[in-house]
Amino acid sequence: MDLGVLAHGFYFEDVPLGATFRSNRRTITETDLVNFVNLTWFTEELFTNAADRDAMAIRERVVPGGLVYTFAEGLVAPSMQHTGLAFLNAEIDVKGPTFVGDTIHVRATVIEARPTSKGDRGLVRTRNEVVRQNGDVTLVYNPLRLLMRRKETGGAG
Numbered sequence: 001m002d003l004g005v006l007a008h009g010f011y012f013e014d015v016p017l018g019a020t021f022r023s024n025r026r027t028i029t030e031t032d033l034v035n036f037v038n039l040t041w042f043t044e045e046l047f048t049n050a051a052d053r054d055a056m057a058i059r060e061r062v063v064p065g066g067l068v069y070t071f072a073e074g075l076v077a078p079s080m081q082h083t084g085l086a087f088l089n090a091e092i093d094v095k096g097p098t099f100v101g102d103t104i105h106v107r108a109t110v111i112e113a114r115p116t117s118k119g120d121r122g123l124v125r126t127r128n129e130v131v132r133q134n135g136d137v138t139l140v141y142n143p144l145r146l147l148m149r150r151k152e153t154g155g156a157g
Helices: 030-040 065-080
Strands: 002-005 020-022 084-089 092-094 103-115 121-132 137-141 144-148
Touching: 030 065, 065 092, 065 103, 065 121, 065 137
Parallel strands: 002 020
Antiparallel strands: 020 103, 084 144, 092 137, 103 121, 121 137, 121 144
């Protein structure tokens, strides 16, 4: 079941086990990298030194996995607009580098979906793959979220 591109928040009933969706895309810029490093004080030379790239393990302008993860969360945020109640847990696995100039999107698959003991909400876990423009998966994470249920099924939505 393909739910298409995100535009509005999903209710629990909208995301059954096995459902998939894809986010919009976003290009990561040099300004994004500089702002993230300045905001977080993430001052590792791999991310801050543009002059000595030949001496580094990664010669291209690589961006931190933390930046990739936060952009991924921003890209999937529409899936929880008005229906998301809580972010509960996630494991993150960086699969490969992401570079300045890469355009990323998130490919999500529902891997867990169950109602809670309260009738107005349900738990949904997705496997989120961050995909670069060339098709490489650069980061994978599996957020567990609490979503509203529709009114007709005992929820508040």
